[in-house]
Structure formats: structure tokens, C-alpha cells
Amino acid sequence: MSKTTITGTRSESVRLMNQSVVLRAVHLAGESSRSMLVPATGLTRGAVGTIVGDLVDLRLLEEERAGSDGSPGRPSTLVRPSPRAVVVAFDIRVETVAVGVFTLGGHRLAATRISRDHDRGPEHTVDEVATIARGLLELLPPDTVVHGVGAAVAGLVRQHDQLVVSGPNLGWRDVPIGALLRDRLGADVHVAVGNDGDLGALAETRRGAAVGLADVVYLSGEVGIGGGVIAGGRPLTGSAGCSGEVGHIPVNPDGLPCNCGSSGCWETEAGDHALLRRVGRSDEIGTAAIEAVVHDAEAGDAAVLAALDEHARWVAFGLAGVMNTFDPDLVVLGGTLARIHPYIAEAVDRELDRRVFDVIRAHARVVPSELGIDAMLTGAAEWAWESVLTEPPRAASGVAASTILRRSA
Amino acid sequence: MSKTTITGTRSESVRLMNQSVVLRAVHLAGESSRSMLVPATGLTRGAVGTIVGDLVDLRLLEEERAGSDGSPGRPSTLVRPSPRAVVVAFDIRVETVAVGVFTLGGHRLAATRISRDHDRGPEHTVDEVATIARGLLELLPPDTVVHGVGAAVAGLVRQHDQLVVSGPNLGWRDVPIGALLRDRLGADVHVAVGNDGDLGALAETRRGAAVGLADVVYLSGEVGIGGGVIAGGRPLTGSAGCSGEVGHIPVNPDGLPCNCGSSGCWETEAGDHALLRRVGRSDEIGTAAIEAVVHDAEAGDAAVLAALDEHARWVAFGLAGVMNTFDPDLVVLGGTLARIHPYIAEAVDRELDRRVFDVIRAHARVVPSELGIDAMLTGAAEWAWESVLTEPPRAASGVAASTILRRSA
Numbered sequence: 001m002s003k004t005t006i007t008g009t010r011s012e013s014v015r016l017m018n019q020s021v022v023l024r025a026v027h028l029a030g031e032s033s034r035s036m037l038v039p040a041t042g043l044t045r046g047a048v049g050t051i052v053g054d055l056v057d058l059r060l061l062e063e064e065r066a067g068s069d070g071s072p073g074r075p076s077t078l079v080r081p082s083p084r085a086v087v088v089a090f091d092i093r094v095e096t097v098a099v100g101v102f103t104l105g106g107h108r109l110a111a112t113r114i115s116r117d118h119d120r121g122p123e124h125t126v127d128e129v130a131t132i133a134r135g136l137l138e139l140l141p142p143d144t145v146v147h148g149v150g151a152a153v154a155g156l157v158r159q160h161d162q163l164v165v166s167g168p169n170l171g172w173r174d175v176p177i178g179a180l181l182r183d184r185l186g187a188d189v190h191v192a193v194g195n196d197g198d199l200g201a202l203a204e205t206r207r208g209a210a211v212g213l214a215d216v217v218y219l220s221g222e223v224g225i226g227g228g229v230i231a232g233g234r235p236l237t238g239s240a241g242c243s244g245e246v247g248h249i250p251v252n253p254d255g256l257p258c259n260c261g262s263s264g265c266w267e268t269e270a271g272d273h274a275l276l277r278r279v280g281r282s283d284e285i286g287t288a289a290i291e292a293v294v295h296d297a298e299a300g301d302a303a304v305l306a307a308l309d310e311h312a313r314w315v316a317f318g319l320a321g322v323m324n325t326f327d328p329d330l331v332v333l334g335g336t337l338a339r340i341h342p343y344i345a346e347a348v349d350r351e352l353d354r355r356v357f358d359v360i361r362a363h364a365r366v367v368p369s370e371l372g373i374d375a376m377l378t379g380a381a382e383w384a385w386e387s388v389l390t391e392p393p394r395a396a397s398g399v400a401a402s403t404i405l406r407r408s409a
Numbered sequence: 410m411s412k413t414t415i416t417g418t419r420s421e422s423v424r425l426m427n428q429s430v431v432l433r434a435v436h437l438a439g440e441s442s443r444s445m446l447v448p449a450t451g452l453t454r455g456a457v458g459t460i461v462g463d464l465v466d467l468r469l470l471e472e473e474r475a476g477s478d479g480s481p482g483r484p485s486t487l488v489r490p491s492p493r494a495v496v497v498a499f500d501i502r503v504e505t506v507a508v509g510v511f512t513l514g515g516h517r518l519a520a521t522r523i524s525r526d527h528d529r530g531p532e533h534t535v536d537e538v539a540t541i542a543r544g545l546l547e548l549l550p551p552d553t554v555v556h557g558v559g560a561a562v563a564g565l566v567r568q569h570d571q572l573v574v575s576g577p578n579l580g581w582r583d584v585p586i587g588a589l590l591r592d593r594l595g596a597d598v599h600v601a602v603g604n605d606g607d608l609g610a611l612a613e614t615r616r617g618a619a620v621g622l623a624d625v626v627y628l629s630g631e632v633g634i635g636g637g638v639i640a641g642g643r644p645l646t647g648s649a650g651c652s653g654e655v656g657h658i659p660v661n662p663d664g665l666p667c668n669c670g671s672s673g674c675w676e677t678e679a680g681d682h683a684l685l686r687r688v689g690r691s692d693e694i695g696t697a698a699i700e701a702v703v704h705d706a707e708a709g710d711a712a713v714l715a716a717l718d719e720h721a722r723w724v725a726f727g728l729a730g731v732m733n734t735f736d737p738d739l740v741v742l743g744g745t746l747a748r749i750h751p752y753i754a755e756a757v758d759r760e761l762d763r764r765v766f767d768v769i770r771a772h773a774r775v776v777p778s779e780l781g782i783d784a785m786l787t788g789a790a791e792w793a794w795e796s797v798l799t800e801p802p803r804a805a806s807g808v809a810a811s812t813i814l815r816r817s818a
Contacts, residue, residue, distance in 0.1 A: 004642035041417040214412055240768055243735050
């Protein structure tokens with residue numbers, strides 16, 4: 001049960017709060033001058049200097065005296081994320097798994113994506129991604145420090161014990177993914193696990209189509225429809241961390257059974273199976289089948305275009321409810337929904353005009369993802385960084401990459 | 410467009426933040442000892458003493474040296490909200506309007522509810538409620554200070570200009586309710602306007618069925634279905650303040666036209682019109698008609714009970730989507746949904762068991778409102794207090810009740 005708490009600020013915690021604010025500012029903006037950080041954080045020049053010093057001591061930031069740009073006065077010092085401070089990110093979805101190493105500041109140093117073996121269980125998947133992670137870490141300088149691990153999973157993740165309680169399309173149930181990853185990596189590193197839609201939303205607001213926006217809905221579409229919501233600038237979590245399952249809003253009282261156990265859920269009408277059913281490819285699934293549909297649409301196949309029009313009406317039918325619920329600045333479509341966007345955009349817009357309140361429709365745009373297939377991996381990295389971004393002194397418990405390689409050898 | 414901002418804390422603002430935390434704690438808990446405030450706020454005893462002194466100076470709190478309770482040590486000082494610090498709350502809904510005066514701490518000093526004249530426009534409604542407000546203020550001691558005005562309205566309220574952009578069931582469109590109230594009260598008092606569902610949610614988490622819970626969905630049911638959401642301890646607002654319109658989630662592709670301009674919205678299947686249609690009272694509407702249904706159900710009328718069962722399935726069909734979206738601790742049913750709750754609870758539960766993810770269903774309970782018809786009025790008072798709770802020095806711009814009476818005479 002989630003409880004509301006209100007807590008005062010002791011003066012000794014102000015420095016900690018401001019370390020968090022400055023680190024977050026540099027993480028989001030990248031290389032910054034100290035003078036830029038003053039207006040960006042609302043802190044005094046002196047406070048920025050002190051806090052940057054703290055973060056340099058923690059080996060999270062680096063400083064460099066900038067050359068004069070010709071303007072009068074002292075040249076400002078440049079502050080940038082340390083390229084030796086990294087997190088490892090995992091993206092575990094139905095068809096593929098991916099692993100990436102990201103620096104503070106969101107730069108991707110290396111990444112690999114492979115097909116997932118549907119017939120093997122979660123332990124096999126974790127073994128595979130841990131092996132890939134070790135391979136990527138081996139490429140990095142030996143003084144690299146891993147500050148956390150993030151994982152996006154196509155399922156409902158209970159936050160307090162990092163359990164995938166239900167991954168209907170993965171076929172997973174009650175998988176302790178956090179513990180498995182920590183175990184296979186053989187290191188006492190901070191692990192943060194999140195639902196793929198939630199982390200896609202985080203990624204798009206930090207690095208993609210929705211940078212800086214406070215109210216954003218992200219819809220992934222791979223097999224089902226996952227969702228993630230940023231509300232008032234913060235990820236929507238819910239009591240157990242399982243919010244945002246908008247693919248399981250019932251929209252059709254006469255609808256088909258859903259993998260979740262219900263029927264008529266939005267994803268049964270707007271997910272991949274529904275699209276393939278409408279174009280007469282009921283027995284197919286996966287990226288290749290979706291690409292075949294896109295190919296037919298590009299070629300102007302009238303039956304496929306009509307099927308996409310019908311599909312668009314169902315996409316908009318559910319999306320209208322999501323928009324009336326969240327009043328978002330932006331809806332970002334990922335996965336299949338992004339891929340077919342050019343062919344459904346007009347019909348979706350027409351239906352939304354009719355079904356969404358004018359005051360919401362006036363500002364809420366619907367756009368395809370900027371990060372594409374890498375949204376969840378990027379989001380997993382951002383999720384991994386949250387612990388250090390919130391409390392920078394935790395950087396002291398980062399683990400040397402070489403330690404992970406040695407222990408898991 | 411709503412933007413995310415991250416701002417540092419200057420040491421001079423810590424005192425302001427802690428004033429807010431202490432004031433909020435006393436507002437929510439009522440009379441407290443100074444010793445209780447130390448663990449409640451996480452502040453030191455000394456800081457609590459200083460901050461309470463600030464708030465006494467602002468005439469928001471009162472202090473009293475408590476008698477010894479026999480335990481060793483100094484008796485702790487009691488701190489309580491000043492009974493002279495009040496807000497005026499309005500509740501403007503389809504059938505009725507209500508006005509109340511509430512103290513800091515949420516005590517209701519006086520309140521009145523009357524029928525709303527459907528045939529007259531918003532100016533008439535505002536004239537009526539302003540007259541009632543003056544009548545209530547006349548009953549109070551002359552040194553009473555009005556710190557704000559709050560209004561709950563059965564419509565979409567754009568926050569930045571306090572405009573009711575759409576009140577489909579009130580028949581209102583683009584009504585500048587904030588400006589009208591300020592004008593008719595004739596005083597430069599802070600006015601906060603909110604959607605009825607949003608303020609019902611706020612009220613239930615502060616004073617009702619969901620006290621202290623961080624993730625709560627409130628569903629009002631008068632004519633339509635309004636909704637309000639508390640997510641992660643904060644009201645969900647959306648980009649323009651128009652989130653939470655869950656009554657306008659499309660749930661029936663073959664559904665009836667909705668007052669909002671769409672069709673098949675959840676409220677067309679789970680609102681009052683749908684219920685009355687199912688029991689054969691299509692030409693009726695309003696509280697009397699709903700009470701007649703409840704009366705028939707109490708008397709065991711088989712046809713009415715069967716109709717309620719069908720209605721329950723539609724209530725649950727939409728509610729399942731809301732629960733999968735928000736993963737709430739609690740769903741609070743207000744209005745008609747609370748009134749008929751005994752007759753629909755079992756069928757609703759059965760349907761939710763099937764349609765809501767187990768991990769969410771395991772903790773999310775569905776209960777009737779504790780505040781009943783007064784939820785929105787209570788929420789309007791809470792909303793009015795927010796400005797002072799967030800920044801207590803604003804209390805200095807409170808307006809004497811006598812000033813409002815004189816200016817508007």
C-alpha cells in the first residue's frame with residue numbers, strides 16, 4: 001500500500017538536494033559551463049562551484065577551464081559527465097533482447113541486440129544478456145565504474161521486490177528478474193527494473209520526442225500494447241509500480257480473449273495480432289510480418305490500406321480514452337504503432353477530433369517515437385541512473401567494471 | 410504546454426519549505442503537540458519551535474501550554490489551527506450548489522446546499538452562491554480572515570485561467586468561473602477552481618475513505634461519471650489541468666451518443682441515464698429517480714436487481730481499464746455509484762477479478778465514499794488552502810471577512 005509522506009528539510013540535507021539538482025542538470029544537458037548552471041538550477045555561483053567540486057570528487061563530473069571566447073571577464077569552467085561513470089542497460093522483450101553501456105549524460109558507449117529464444121525460460125535469457133554485458137564491459141577502459149544496472153521488461157514489474165509478476169507475451173510469471181541479474185553479474189551492484197512502456201516513456205522525455213515535457217504518454221507496440229506515462233514531470237508508478245497498462249483497458253464488450261485473461265482489451269483490437277488479422281495474415285506474427293504489411297501499404301495495396309484504416313479507428317478508440325484520462329502534452333507512438341504511423345495518422349487524427357475533449361485535443365499531439373527500437377534500452381539506462389541522480393554520494397558504492405569481469409569469470 | 414523543471418534549494422528557502430511542511434502536518438492531523446511534530450516532520454525540536462512561532466505570527470496556528478500528563482519532563486506545547494483562519498468553498502454541480510466555510514484543519518463551520526436553477530446561466534448561479542457565502546460569513550466572529558476561495562465545478566477547468574471550458578452536463582461552455590466569483594465577492598481574494606472529480610479525490614485522501622493513501626481514484630456519479638486521481642501522493646493534473654475524465658473513455662464501439670460529442674463513452678453505459686434506461690425509467694433523471702431505483706432494489710424487485718446486475722458489469726468494464734491504468738491502492742465511489750454500491754458490489758467484484766491484473770487486484774479495494782455528497786465541497790476547501798499550505802507567508806494577504814461583507818454589500 002502506497003502512503004503519502006510529508007517531510008521537512010534539515011539544513012544539512014540541502015547540500016545533498018543541490019548535488020542532485022546539479023548532477024541531474026548536467027546529466028540532461030550534457031557539457032555545460034558553470035555560468036549556464038547558475039540560471040538552470042537557480043543556485044548561486046558560489047553554490048554551483050561547491051557542488052560541482054563535490055561531484056568531481058565523486059568522479060561523476062569532470063571540469064575543464066574553457067579557453068576565452070573573446071568576451072570580457074573570466075572564462076567560465078566547463079563541466080561534463082565523466083566518461084568513466086557508466087550503467088549497464090538491458091531490454092528484454094518478446095522477440096529480442098538488447099544490452100547497452102551508457103555513460104552519465106546518456107551517451108551510449110556500446111550496445112548489442114540479439115533474437116530471444118522463445119523456447120527457453122527466463123534463466124536462459126538472463127544468462128545470455130549477462131554474457132553480452134561482460135563482453136561489452138571488456139571493451140571499456142579498466143578504470144570504468146558501473147554505477148547501476150537497469151532492465152526494461154515486457155511485463156508487469158512489482159517494484160518493491162523487482163519481480164516480473166506477469167509478462168503475458170513473454171510467457172513469464174513471477175520471475176525475480178532483479179535477483180537473477182544481480183546473481184548472474186556476480187556483483188553487488190544496484191539493479192533497477194521497470195516495465196518496458198514505463199521506461200520507454202522515461203526515455204522519450206529525457207532523450208527523445210518529448211524532451212522536457214511534463215505530461216507524456218508513450219505507447220509501445222510490439223506484440224501487445226504497452227504504455228508508460230509521465231505525469232507532472234514524474235513517472236506514474238501506481239501502488240505496486242504496475243500502472244500504465246493501458247493496453248488492457250477494455251474497449252470491446254464483444255471482443256476476443258486477451259493474453260492477460262480478460263477479453264476485449266485495447267491490445268486485442270490495436271495490437272499486432274489484430275493488425276495481422278485485418279490484413280489476412282492471422283497465422284503470422286513478428287517483425288517480418290509487420291514489415292510485409294508496411295511493404296504492401298507502400299505499394300498501395302487497396303485491401304491493406306483499408307485494413308489499416310479500420311485498424312486506425314481502433315487505435316484512436318482506445319487512445320481517445322487515454323488522452324481524456326491524462327490530458328497529455330504529447331503522445332509518443334513506439335514499435336509497430338510508429339512503423340505504421342504514416343498509414344494510420346490521418347484516420348487516427350479524424351477519430352481523435354471527434355472523441356477527445358477540445359481543450360485537450362488543442363495541445364496534445366500524436367507523434368512517432370524518436371528513439372525507435374532503442375527507446376526501452378535508453379530508458380533502462382536512465383532508470384539505472386536514478387539512484388545516483390537522486391543521491392549522488394551513492395556513487396561511492398559503484399563497482400569497478402574489472403571487478404564484475406573477475407567475479408563472473 | 411507543461412514543462413519539467415528542476416530547481417535547486419537556496420538555504421534561505423529552507424525555512425519557507427519547512428513552514429509549509431509543519432503547517433500541512435497540523436492542517437492534516439489537527440491539534441498536535443510539538444513533540445508529535447518532530448517525528449511527523451523529520452525536523453529537530455528546535456526547528457519545529459521556530460517554525461511554529463512563524464506560523465503563530467502569521468495567525469495560522471495557536472499554541473497552548475499543555476497540562477502535565479504525569480509523565481516526567483516538561484509538558485509539550487499544544488499546537489492547533491486557528492479557528493479564525495478560514496476559506497470559503499463552493500460546489501457547483503448539475504442538480505445542486507453548495508457553499509461552506511472551513512477552518513484550517515478542515516473543520517466545517519457552516520454550510521448550505523440548495524437546488525440549482527437549470528434554466529438560468531452561470532452568472533445567476535454565481536450570484537446565488539455569492540449571496541449564500543455572505544450569509545455564512547455574517548455568522549462568523551468579525552476578526553475571521555478569509556485566506557482563499559475554492560470552487561468545485563462539474564466540468565473541465567483549464568487551470569491557467571480558471572475557465573470552465575466544458576461542462577457538458579451543466580450546459581456550460583467557456584465560463585470564466587474564477588473571475589466571476591472574485592467579482593461577485595468583491596474582494597481581492599485568492600480563488601482556486603477545480604474539476605469536481607479532481608476535488609472529490611483530494612477530499613477523500615485528506616478527510617475521507619483514502620486518508621494518507623498515495624494512489625487513489627475517485628469516481629463521482631451524478632449525471633455523468635467524473636473522475637479524479639491522486640498519483641504518487643499528488644493530484645494528477647495534466648497539461649491544462651483537464652486530466653481524469655475517465656467517464657469519457659470509449660468502451661462501446663456500438664454505444665450511444667455522449668454529451669461530450671463522442672459516443673460509447675463509459676458514462677453512457679455506467680452513468681445515471683444508463684441506469685434509469687435499464688430499469689425502464691428512461692424519461693426520468695435526478696436524485697429522486699435514483700432513490701426510486703434504490704427503493705425498488707431494497708424491496709427486492711427482481712427486474713430492477715437484474716438491471717443493476719447488468720449495470721454493474723458496465724461499471725466494472727470501465728473500472729477495470731481505470732485500475733489497469735493507475736494501479737491504485739483504493740477506488741472510491743461517489744454519488745450514484747456509492748448509493749447503488751450495495752446492489753452492484755458483488756457483480757463488480759466478480760468482473761474486476763477477471764479483468765484486472767492479479768498484482769493490482771490483490772491490493773486495490775473498491776469502497777463507497779465516506780464524505781458522500783460533501784466530498785466536492787470539502788475538496789474545494791482543501792484546494793483553496795493549497796496556496797497558503799505551500800507558501801504560508803501568503804497568509805498575510807488574507808482578507809478580513811468584514812471587508813468582503815462591506816465591499817459586496
